[in-house]
Amino acid sequence: MRNYIKISLLTLCFGSFCLLIVNSPIKPNHFGNQNKVVIAINYHHKKNNEKQAAATAQHKLSSESHSRVKEQFQRRKNRIEYLCKTLDNDIINSTMKTALSKIVIDQKIDRIHGLTWCPVYKSASTMWMKNFAVLSGYPVTVSLHSGHDKNLDFSYIVKQKFQRSDSVEQKLKQISSTTKFIIVRHPFERLLSAYRDKLEHMKGREYYYRRYGQYITHRYRAKYSNLTHCEPSFTEFLQFIAKEKRFDEHWVPFIDSCQPCSINYDYIFKFESLSEEYNYFIKERNLWYYLNYSSNKRKSTSFQGITDDAVAEKYFEQVPAALLLRIFNIYQLDFLLFSYSPAKYYFMTKDANQERYNFLLKK
Numbered sequence: 001m002r003n004y005i006k007i008s009l010l011t012l013c014f015g016s017f018c019l020l021i022v023n024s025p026i027k028p029n030h031f032g033n034q035n036k037v038v039i040a041i042n043y044h045h046k047k048n049n050e051k052q053a054a055a056t057a058q059h060k061l062s063s064e065s066h067s068r069v070k071e072q073f074q075r076r077k078n079r080i081e082y083l084c085k086t087l088d089n090d091i092i093n094s095t096m097k098t099a100l101s102k103i104v105i106d107q108k109i110d111r112i113h114g115l116t117w118c119p120v121y122k123s124a125s126t127m128w129m130k131n132f133a134v135l136s137g138y139p140v141t142v143s144l145h146s147g148h149d150k151n152l153d154f155s156y157i158v159k160q161k162f163q164r165s166d167s168v169e170q171k172l173k174q175i176s177s178t179t180k181f182i183i184v185r186h187p188f189e190r191l192l193s194a195y196r197d198k199l200e201h202m203k204g205r206e207y208y209y210r211r212y213g214q215y216i217t218h219r220y221r222a223k224y225s226n227l228t229h230c231e232p233s234f235t236e237f238l239q240f241i242a243k244e245k246r247f248d249e250h251w252v253p254f255i256d257s258c259q260p261c262s263i264n265y266d267y268i269f270k271f272e273s274l275s276e277e278y279n280y281f282i283k284e285r286n287l288w289y290y291l292n293y294s295s296n297k298r299k300s301t302s303f304q305g306i307t308d309d310a311v312a313e314k315y316f317e318q319v320p321a322a323l324l325l326r327i328f329n330i331y332q333l334d335f336l337l338f339s340y341s342p343a344k345y346y347f348m349t350k351d352a353n354q355e356r357y358n359f360l361l362k363k
Helices: 002-023 028-084 089-093 096-102 125-135 141-146 154-162 168-175 187-198 206-220 234-244 271-284 309-316 321-330 332-337 354-362
Strands: 104-106 115-118 179-184 267-270
Touching (some): 028 267, 028 271, 028 332, 096 168, 104 154, 104 168, 125 154, 179 271, 187 309, 187 321, 267 271
Parallel strands (some): 179 267
């Protein structure tokens, strides 16, 4: 009798289970999909854990390097203050109005997060144009994550929001209560980056070809040159700067565009060590909430790609050493104030000479 009851109960349970499956909106072959969902969720959690671990490691690294980066910023600031005391005031004040006209001022967040940035083009300027567009409230973060930001004119957005036609006195008053910063780059590397982006190829850069490229090729190409393309070579571009000293915002000296001797910058970044310094800065200034979307890794916004040492050598080996030293003399204050050396690029040139280099640097 007991066995009969057990069999009956088992039969009833089995029947109920089959009935549940038949009437359930989830068909039997969906169990496999459910397993896939569980696996996907577990994988997602695993990835999140990995990201959190990486973030923790990065935070730890930032904590360990915090003092070093802080001291680095202070050394640069002290160097500028010391050297500027020895410079001619006429040089310092000659382009003050120009510098102030292009400074970007952000006082939107509040007094604590107010920023003043003087753009040095070809020195992470695109990244900070995006940052200031974010600070202005422009919804660019979705585009930045999806990679569809190439057609957005961040420079126009920022100029409309932050750059006003105030007097020099008004500008100075505005920036006095903000955190002021500038990002510099090795002058020779910046020149090459500007050339590759604006003048090396006409396609997509017709404006620069019409304004500069066509003239440079006509004026500085040797009569019996083997060059057949209509765009200027890098050497021709340098000859143009050395002879005529005509500057675009992408290759104008720092001291002319941003007046580091007249404007007391709180932070002087270097493009070469930007990643670490950027992380320090946004953490120190409590900007992480606003700017944590941004990639601070060195990358190029030009279709020509990054201008690194291997790329640079291919261009500088075509440049006469004497010409590069003429360029050095034009940008000498940028080299001096921001502690850059011309040596690496000079010795890439085709006829570099150690004795001549030493002699000319002493002049």
